[in-house]
Amino acid sequence: MLNSKGGKKRALKLVEFNTELAIVGGGLPGVCAAITAARQGLKVVLVQDRPVLGGNASSEVRLWVLGSTSHMGNNNRWAREGGVIDELLVENMYRNPEGNPLIFDTVILEKVISEKNITLLLNTSVYDADVIEHKIRSVTGFCSQNSTTYRVLAPIFCDASGDGILGFLAGAAFRQGAESREEFGEKFAPRAAYGELLGHSIYFYTKDTGKPVKFVPPSYALTDITQIPRHRNFKVGEEGCRLWWLEYGGRLDTVHETETIKWELWKVVYGVWNYIKNSGRFPEAATLTLEWVGTIPGKRESRRFEGDYMMRQQDVVEQRIHYDAVAFGGWSLDLHPSDGVYSDLPGCNQWHSKGVYQVPFRSLYSRNISNLLLAGRIISASHVAFASTRVMATCAHAAQAVGLAAVLCVHGNLSPRQLSEPVNITRLQRELLKTGQYIPELNLRDPLDLAQSAIVSSAGDFTLRQLPFDGPWIPLTISAAQMVPFNGVLPQTTVLVSASRDTMLEVTLRISSKPGNHTPDVILRQRSYALKAGEQRLVLEFDPSGEVDQYAFICFLKNEAVSLKGSNLRLSGILSVFNGSNKAVSNNGKQEPTEDYGVDTFEFWCPQRRPAGHNIGMEFSAPVHRFAASNVVSGIGRPVNAPNAWIAAYEETPRLSFEWAAPQIINKISILFDADFDHPMESSLMGHPENIMPFCVREYELLDEHGNMILHEKDNHQAFNEIVPGQPVTTSRLTLKMCHPQANVPAAVFKVRCYGSPA
Template identity: 40%
Template sequence: MKRIFHVWLLCCCVLSLKAQQQVFVETESFTDRGGWVVDQQSFAVMGSSYLMAHGMGRPVKDASTTVTFPAKGKYRLWVRTKDWAPFPKGPGKFQVLINDVALKPVFGESGDDTWKWYDGGEVTVNNEQVKISLKDLTGFNGRCDALLFTTAAKFTPPNESAALAAFRRQLLHLTEKPKEAGNYDLVVVGGGIAGTCAAISASRMGLKVALIQDRPVLGGNNSSEVRVHLRGEIDKNYYPKLGRIVREMDNGDPGNGNPDGSEYGDDRKIAIVKAEKNLALFLNTYVYKVEKEGDHITAVIGRDISTNQESRYTGTYFSDCTGDGTIGYLAGAEFRMGRESKAETGESLAAEKPDSFTLGTSNLWASVAVDSVTTFPATPWALQFSDEYHIDSYRADWEWETGFGNFNTIRDAEKIRDHNLRAVYGNWSYLKNSKPEKYAKQQLAWVAYIGGKRESRRLLGDHILNQMDIQEGKMYPDGAVTATWTIDLHFPDPKNSKYFEGQEFFAGTKHIRVAPYTIPYRCLYSHNISNLFMAGRNISTTHVAFGSTRVMRTCGMMGEVVGFAASIAKKYHSSPRGVYQEHLKELMTILTE
């Protein structure tokens, strides 16, 4: 009832605004972003992307755009932002400039870490063409979602999520019917290693394929944005044909968090995809809606993360390679999230009781040596370190990780990333100011602002891979992808927990080694959505088994299998399950040839 009232109230406000003048600007649509970056990681929560001043402590170049106002006159400015690290006030300060003149209010230091609209005061518009800029004051991740200029004196923009979503659609003039982006045999959502390999595999089997990715680069955790190296063996494969596309994606081993982003081969990955004649690539598109008929997906709708243009993709088959299981979730696919209990799974490594614990998210970082002494400011708003406890390192590795059940990896993606940033900046400030003999001529060269997720939803298939399947090396008739990685379940590092209980950001692990084993094809399609495949870290496993299947070379081979299976399904006008029930021999023959 409360939500209905908010929507009703918004409708009344919008009707009253029709008699007023208003200009609504989503900051991610700025024509010149300067040094600001687009962050889309919380689109599922916010319904929007935003601009962020990610300068690693050095103010970034202004972001700017030119906007046409409907009339000259006085407008009230509203700025949607937050204080991301209010301890008691955070560092993300910025100003809004109108025609290169800074307005008086300083945003991003309110002491409130919730997204909401802030009054920016009265603005006089003397020309219909107005230059609007965002001026970063600190380089410490100030952020701005949107700007509203209105002549309605007593109007306050909505903050409640449903009302805000309707408000955005109204002022962005988004129609109910998105642009038709084509009909495809297979629509792959998620352009990490798994999704890219699935799209290429299906394309080479003759299918018309769409690959939709919510970032400007492919590779997911193996892109220059996250910089995690590939793991899992492909030369121990029971089916040597698998892994060929993974090899094409492989740019060598630059390690984790290499300061040289070119080592991860972003351009080469995109070039390989664009060379496929049957494959259409859609970057910077976040899929947020699914259309269904019964248990059958008919279309997905995506929104451009910069322009907000909406597009509709229809298809015969769909593959969820999002990592978060987004398409399956939107379609009503059965899924699990967190740990099962020993009583449920019979696994010796399972938890005593089921819970929401998941492996965390990493934001890697690296410093480089420079010729002269550099400084880094004190960071009272960050995590605080001491001689007794700090991380003495020039760069991060996988251990820099936040989550562990304290945060939901989907709902709290922004909080997780921000907590990681508070750890990185706080530790680096300590190293620079307390260990000058070692760090005086070191400078932060790169800090990831896109989180590298490990675990969230796992979509359930006709088989749920478990610990016994892995350790006993069970060879099912549909055993397809050969996996080799250990059962690698992270947990908070005990020393980190001692000093940051409940706020851990550093992980430990115990590797349970396994012999090469196979992942059944039945783990790669949904149990209850009839035309949905999946590949990557969201496949059908228990939490324990996931600890082994989640690495990217293994995920890439899953994608290759999905491409082969989709071609068989199309050939016989069948379904993912139908391939297993009626055409398994043909699928396994493809894998062995």
């Protein structure tokens, strides 16, 4: 080929990779899929078109990571996603409780480059795909930083790119815009299909310099602030993704018109700041300067690809069961007005379900490109279901299933569709559970787990006789409840109350209509108690018909004349909850749809963040036994309808033992501690009061039958610990010896698994 002067045309440097899994997109879904696959031995090439990893969670956009925990503003208890995304969030909390997005960048990058099976290509944009007979053979991308073209060949591909560039180039079936109400019977969908979408957002950060700072707006800044209906509600202290509603682009092509949308958002951001600095309405902003403005927008919605199953509203609200469930979600159905910041409507319209819902594997691969897996916000879901599945932690959790699915596809020479068949999907589910993934309604029963055949014992199990009356007084300015995991007839319960005057206190006993949920929507008994002014012990007696084998909520209804004595004892799987409001997630204490949107009416009962959120002091006439050592081999790794944890008797040195009739050769041990699955661990902006969860065992030892040390861990902060001894250990007894993590917090373990073979 000749150039315009008759010389030979130059070609860019070409580097080719033959790998086992190619992932396009380095946001949290792509990262979690890559790490998951790499740890199972698969060779992975991860292609990212930006200079950093993390996508919307990166320092380029600075959106906090959220999912089913929903700012602790819904009824999804202990619902933080497990596996790799949990590992990332826990590590970020340990290093970065202040929520600095730059530090989170380093956490993500470190995790990726530490995996020797991952080849990372940053600043590389995919622009071509070679497809033969509905199967991708290779993808090609260009790196702007080293003027190099990369071609990646693989048997399995994953599109985690957000806009679905690989799926689009490969010819995968996709959709944009909302489906009509009739297509899937979704009552929250519009009556007629339309192409409008959720828009993009750009955020800004400010800094107090301690001296007056002037601001001269750029010429492109918005001058008429009244175009933004919410301008009267601006608050100087709000910044970053707290201003998520600075949104635009829902009526445009959110793929090809992103640059247009970006310029409009810059116009908005600088116009907002000009209004704050120069309108005279915000004197408290005099010393503030604009420290950072995003240079690329955070995207919410563009393409959604079609799998063998398309999730819909009913899957979310009704919590439908799928035979091929591999992940879960729990964010609200969260749709925004298409006009974004220029709309007169509220910035979002959120409707919650009563609990978490399953994500099926059939929604995680293309229905017409045979070797294309889908991860992130592009998975197979209707516009309404996407409103919930689109948030980052949910996307990352499902992507972990994609990463492990790729391993099984490659090793078993299977297509994703073949893997979804009932005969194969159980293996994927089992392997996911082994890596710390949580899948609602599924318990891990692994025939290779030696701990299942061991006699499990402890130095002492915790028995819940009381939550001591040694904490602060909890005023009933809002209704409060103590969640207690009863397992039979309810005992007589005593609380300590203080009344500022003679009054009546209303107390109800509630449970959830679905045992795996934590929405107290069924009232078993209601009592009224006459209180005299002053402190007094109040004996609660409930006699519900039948036994209660799930969490019960002992609810004390709002009475500003009354306070309850709290407890300083904190226990894994035990929480107090409050019927307050959380404006961050459209929680006004009760969800009451004004129209038939196909969602439920129910109250929100949510915990308070530490250092608040003390348990309510209580004494029980009969002990509650729910913390036995056998829980660690039950197959469930978090509280659901029971704590599912072993908790050590606080007066004893915590010790768990596993004993076999004959010696075993052990080459791997997995332990799941409690890193508080109820804490949302927002990754940026929002600070946290602690960097290690109070329930997490920090120091522990593993010993063989002779007391020989296998491992001594002194500074643990992660939930999932996998120990691979330098040499296999032959023993007939394995002992896990721990230290209690904190005063007033006894040691707890969710799961222990051992792998190897009989000696």
